[in-house]
Amino acid sequence: MSSAMIERIVNAVFETLYMVILSGFIGTVLGVAMGVALYITRRGNFLERPLFNRVLSIIVNIGRSVPFIILALAIVPFTQLLVGTFIGNTAAVVPLTLAAIPFVARLVEGALLEVPDGLIEAAQAMGATPQQIIFRVLLPEAAAGIITAITVTFISLIGYSAMAGGIGAGGLGAVAINYGYNRYDTGVMLITVIIMIVMVQGIQTLGDRLVRRAQHR
Amino acid sequence: MIQLDNVTRIFGQGTAAVRALDDVSLHVPAGSITGVIGTSGAGKSTLIRCVNLLERPTSGCVSVDGTDLTSLAERDLRRARHDIGMIFQHFNLLNSRTVRGNIALPLELMGVTRSDIQARIDPLLELTGLSGRADAWPATLSGGQKQRVAIARALASRPKLLLCDEATSALDPQTTASILTLLRDINDQLGLTILLITHEMEVVRNICDRVALLSEGRIIEHAATGEFFTRPASTEGRSFLNDYLELPPSRSLQQRLLSEPAEDRHPVVRLTFHDDSAARVLASNLARRFDVDLAILQSRIEEVRGRTLGLMIAEIIGPASRTRQVLEHLHTLELDVEILGHVQRHD
Numbered sequence: 001m002s003s004a005m006i007e008r009i010v011n012a013v014f015e016t017l018y019m020v021i022l023s024g025f026i027g028t029v030l031g032v033a034m035g036v037a038l039y040i041t042r043r044g045n046f047l048e049r050p051l052f053n054r055v056l057s058i059i060v061n062i063g064r065s066v067p068f069i070i071l072a073l074a075i076v077p078f079t080q081l082l083v084g085t086f087i088g089n090t091a092a093v094v095p096l097t098l099a100a101i102p103f104v105a106r107l108v109e110g111a112l113l114e115v116p117d118g119l120i121e122a123a124q125a126m127g128a129t130p131q132q133i134i135f136r137v138l139l140p141e142a143a144a145g146i147i148t149a150i151t152v153t154f155i156s157l158i159g160y161s162a163m164a165g166g167i168g169a170g171g172l173g174a175v176a177i178n179y180g181y182n183r184y185d186t187g188v189m190l191i192t193v194i195i196m197i198v199m200v201q202g203i204q205t206l207g208d209r210l211v212r213r214a215q216h217r
Numbered sequence: 218m219i220q221l222d223n224v225t226r227i228f229g230q231g232t233a234a235v236r237a238l239d240d241v242s243l244h245v246p247a248g249s250i251t252g253v254i255g256t257s258g259a260g261k262s263t264l265i266r267c268v269n270l271l272e273r274p275t276s277g278c279v280s281v282d283g284t285d286l287t288s289l290a291e292r293d294l295r296r297a298r299h300d301i302g303m304i305f306q307h308f309n310l311l312n313s314r315t316v317r318g319n320i321a322l323p324l325e326l327m328g329v330t331r332s333d334i335q336a337r338i339d340p341l342l343e344l345t346g347l348s349g350r351a352d353a354w355p356a357t358l359s360g361g362q363k364q365r366v367a368i369a370r371a372l373a374s375r376p377k378l379l380l381c382d383e384a385t386s387a388l389d390p391q392t393t394a395s396i397l398t399l400l401r402d403i404n405d406q407l408g409l410t411i412l413l414i415t416h417e418m419e420v421v422r423n424i425c426d427r428v429a430l431l432s433e434g435r436i437i438e439h440a441a442t443g444e445f446f447t448r449p450a451s452t453e454g455r456s457f458l459n460d461y462l463e464l465p466p467s468r469s470l471q472q473r474l475l476s477e478p479a480e481d482r483h484p485v486v487r488l489t490f491h492d493d494s495a496a497r498v499l500a501s502n503l504a505r506r507f508d509v510d511l512a513i514l515q516s517r518i519e520e521v522r523g524r525t526l527g528l529m530i531a532e533i534i535g536p537a538s539r540t541r542q543v544l545e546h547l548h549t550l551e552l553d554v555e556i557l558g559h560v561q562r563h564d
Contacts, residue, residue, distance in 0.1 A: 122309035125269055126323040126374070127298035136325065140313035216312060216354040 001187055009175060009188070013195060015089050016171035019161045023096035024154045030097075031104025031153070032146065034060065036134055038105060039112040046120060047130055063102030068160045071095050072167060092169035096160055104153050111145025112138055143214040151207025155200050162196070172196060218378055218410040219245035219268055224277030226263050226434075237263040238274070239434035245427075247282075247377075250404050250411040252425035252442075254418065254457065260434040261414040265382050268412060269301045270294060282377055299327055302371030306383035308363040310355040316342070316366050317351045323374045341369040344406075345399065361392035368399065372407075379403070381413035385420060397423045418461035422446065422521050430454050443522035447491040462489070464517050464528040466557055474558035480537050482559035484544060485514070489553035490527040496552075500531075507543050509535030532560060 038056055041049040066074070072095035076086045079094040115138055123137045139146070165173025172192045180189030226238040237260045245251045255261050266272035267279055270286050279286045286297055310319050317338055324334045342348050345365040355363060364384060371379055381400070385393040401424050403409050415421065421428050421442060428445045430438040430453060438451045449455045464487065466474065475482060490496040496518075500511040515530040533540045547554045 116307075116309070118305055118307055118309040119311060121271060122303070122305060123322075123326075125271060125298060125301070125303040125380075126326055127295035128326050129295065132326050136322065137311060141311060143313060214313070216356060 005179070005188065008179075009172075009191060009195070012170060012172045012175040012192070015169075016158065016161050016173070016199075019089050019092050019096060019164065019169065019171055020154060020157045023093045023100055023161075024150075024157050026093075026097045027100025027153065027157075028104055028150050031101045032108050032139075034101060034105035035108025035112065035149075036138070038109040039138070040130070040134070046124070046133065060102040060105050063098065064106065068095070068099050069163050069167070071099055072164060087168040089170050092161065092164040092171075096157055096164065099160055100153050100157060103156065104149055107149030107152065108142070108146055111142040111149055114145055115141045144211045147207060147210045147214055151203060151211075154203050154207075158196060158199055158203075218247040218249075218282055219243070219412060220278075220280045221264075221267070222278040222280075224264075224267055224274045224279060226260075226267060226272060227275045236434050238267065241277070241431075241434070241436055243429055243436060243439070245410060245412050247410050248404070248408050249426045250400070250413070250424050252421040252428045253412070253414045253431050253436075254416065254421055254428055255414075255431035257416060259431045261416075261431055262382060263434075264431060265380050265412065265414045268378075268380055269298055269303060299323070299374045300376050301378045301380060302374065302376040303380040303382065304364065304367045304371050304384045306386050308355075308360075308367045308387075310363055310366055310370075312355050315352050315354055316347060316358075316369075319355065319366055320370045320373050323370060327374060337373060338369075341372055344372070344403070345369040359392075360388050361395060364388065364392075364396050365399065368396075368403070372403070372409075376409070378410045378412065381411060383415060384413065386415070386417070390419075393417075393420070394423070400424055418457055422461075422519075430457070441522070443524040446519075446521040446526060447524045462517070462519065462526060462528055464515060464530060466530060467515060470514060470530070470557075470560075473560045475560065476558055478537070478559050481562045482537075483532050483534050483562060484540050484559050485530065485532050485557045486544070486547065487555045487557055488527075488529045488531065488547070489555075490525070490529075491552065496525070496527045496529070499550075503533075503543055503546075507535065507539050507546070509533055509539050509543055530557065 034056070038053065038060065039045060040047040041053040043050055075095055075098065079086045079091050082094055083091050085091050119137055119141060120133055123133045128136070161169070161171050162173030162176065165171045166177050172195060176189055176192040179185050180192060221241055221243040224238055224241045225236065228235045228237055241264065253261055253264060263272055267274050268281065270279065274287065281297065281301060284297060286294060289297060311322065314322065320338050320341055321334045324337065338351070342351055345368050347362065347365050347369060350358070350362065355366065358366065385396050388396060397420060400411060404411055413420070425442045428440065428442050429436050430451060432453050438445065438449065438454045440450070445454065446458065449458050470485070474485060478484065500513070503509060503511055512532040512534055513529055514532055517528045519526045533543050544556070
C-alpha cells in the first residue's frame with residue numbers, strides 16, 4: 001500500500017472521529033434534555049403536560065422513522081443554511097446530530113422510566129423543586145441506563161457517518177467507497193472495515209466500564 | 218401537631234369515582250405516636266400522603282403545626298415539607314449515593330452548606346446505629362439498615378413531625394422490633410411527633426400512644442392504645458383484635474372435641490378477658506361457688522399499655538347440672554365466652 005493511501009486512511013480516521021464525536025456530543029446534550037422532557041411531562045409525572053408530551057413524542061417518532069440516508073438528503077437546504085454548504089465533514093454533522101437527538105431521547109426516556117416512582121415521591125416529600133428532582137435524583141439514578149444509551153448512539157453514529165461518506169462527507173466511509181469499492185482495492189476495504197470494528201469495540205468497552213462504575217453494587 | 222378537618226379524597230370521576238378518604242377528621246397531639254390501622258385498601262396510604270400533600274385532598278383542610286398547608290403556594294409548601302420527615306415501606310434510598318450521601322440529600326435541597334451538612338451527619342449515624350457504615354452503598358445493606366438510613370435521612374432536616382408509611386411492613390419480625398424501638402427512642406429523645414400507618418396490630422401495640430381505625434376511607438374508631446386493645450368499640454376493631462389475639466385449640470384438643478353436650482361430657486370454653494382483675498381469681502371463684510374444677514388447657518396473657526389482655530381455653534369439670542350453671546354465670550361476667558365443644562369424661 002502506498003504511503004499516500006496510508007495518509008489518506010489516517011486522515012479519514014480523524015474525519016470520522018470528528019463527525020462522530022461532535023454530532024454525538026451535541027446529540028447527547030439535546031437528546032438527554034428531550035428525553036427528560038418526554039419523561040417529566042408524561043401523564044402522572046411531576047410536570048404532567050399531556051398535549052406537549054404528545055406533540056414531542058410524535059416529533060421524536062418522525063425523527064426515528066426516517067432512514068438516515070434519506071434524512072441527510074432531505075435536510076440539505078437546512079444544512080446549507082446552517083453551515084453554508086452541504087458537502088464535507090462539518091456539513092455531515094448536521095444530519096448526524098439530528099438523527100442522534102430523537103434516538104438518545106427515547107433511550108433516555110426509557111432509562112428514566114426505570115427509576116422507581118418512590119424515589120421521586122421521597123424527594124418531593126423532602127421539599128425538592130422539579131429542577132432538584134431532575135438533577136439530584138432522576139439523572140444520577142438513571143446514570144447507568146443513560147450511559148448505555150449514549151454508547152449505543154455513538155456506535156450507530158459510526159455507521160451513519162460512513163453512509164454520509166457516500167453522499168459528500170469524508171471519513172472512513174468515503175475512503176471505503178471511493179477506493180475500496182469503486183477501484184476494487186480489497187486491501188483498503190478490509191482495513192477500513194477493521195478500523196471501524198476496532199472503534200465500535202473501543203466505544204463498547206469504554207461504555208461498559210462507565211456503566212459498571214455508575215452501578216454501585 | 219396535625220389537624221385534619223373533613224378531608225375527602227376522590228380518585229377518578231363520575232361512576233368510576235372512588236372515595237379513598239371520606240370526611241376524615243383526625244387530631245395528632247404534639248409529641249405523641251399515633252397509629253392509623255386498617256386493612257389494605259382502607260385509604261391509609263392516601264391519608265398519610267394527605268398530611269404532607271403528596272396527595273392533595275379533594276376537599277377539607279390539613280394543618281401541621283398551626284399552618285394550613287392546603288392554602289400554601291407551591292414554594293411555601295416545599296419549605297413546610299422540610300419540617301415533615303417521611304419514611305416508606307420500600308425505603309426509597311438513592312442507589313447512586315452512599316449512606317452519607319443519602320442523609321445529606323434533604324440538607325442539599327435546603328441549601329445547607331457543605332461543612333454544616335458533614336457536621337450534621339455523624340450524630341445522625343450514631344443515633345440510628347449506623348456508625349461505620351457511612352460510606353456503604355445502599356445495595357450492600359440489609360432491609361433494617363436501609364430503613365435506618367431512611368430514618369436518619371428523614372431526621373436530617375430536624376423535622377417536628379415524622380410520617381411512617383408502612384415502615385416495617387417489608388421487614389422480618391426481629392428487624393421490625395428494632396426499628397420500632399428506634400422510633401420510640403427518637404420520640405423520647407427528640408420529642409418528635411410520629412404518625413404511622415400500618416396493618417399490623419403488633420406495631421400499634423409496641424409503640425403507639427393512640428390509634429385510629431380506618432375502614433373504607435372513614436375513621437371508625439380513635440382511642441388510646443390500651444383502650445383500643447381492651448375494649449374496641451367497633452365490630453372491625455374487635456375483629457382486628459381477635460385476629461391478633463388468636464388462641465386456636467391445639468390439634469390434640471381439636472381431635473377430642475365433640476359438638477354435642479351429654480351427661481358424661483365436660484364443656485370446653487375459650488374465655489377472653491379485657492381486664493386482668495377478674496381473670497386472676499376466676500378459677501378459684503368458680504370452684505368455690507359451683508363446686509367444679511377449671512382445667513386450664515391453653516392460655517395467653519398480653520400486656521398492652523398497662524392493661525392486661527388474657528385468653529384461656531379451659532375445661533369445666535363437674536356434673537352436667539353444675540357446669541350448665543357455670544356457663545350461665547360466665548355469660549353474666551365482663552368477658553367473652555365461646556363454647557368450643559365438649560370432651561368425654563375420663564373417670
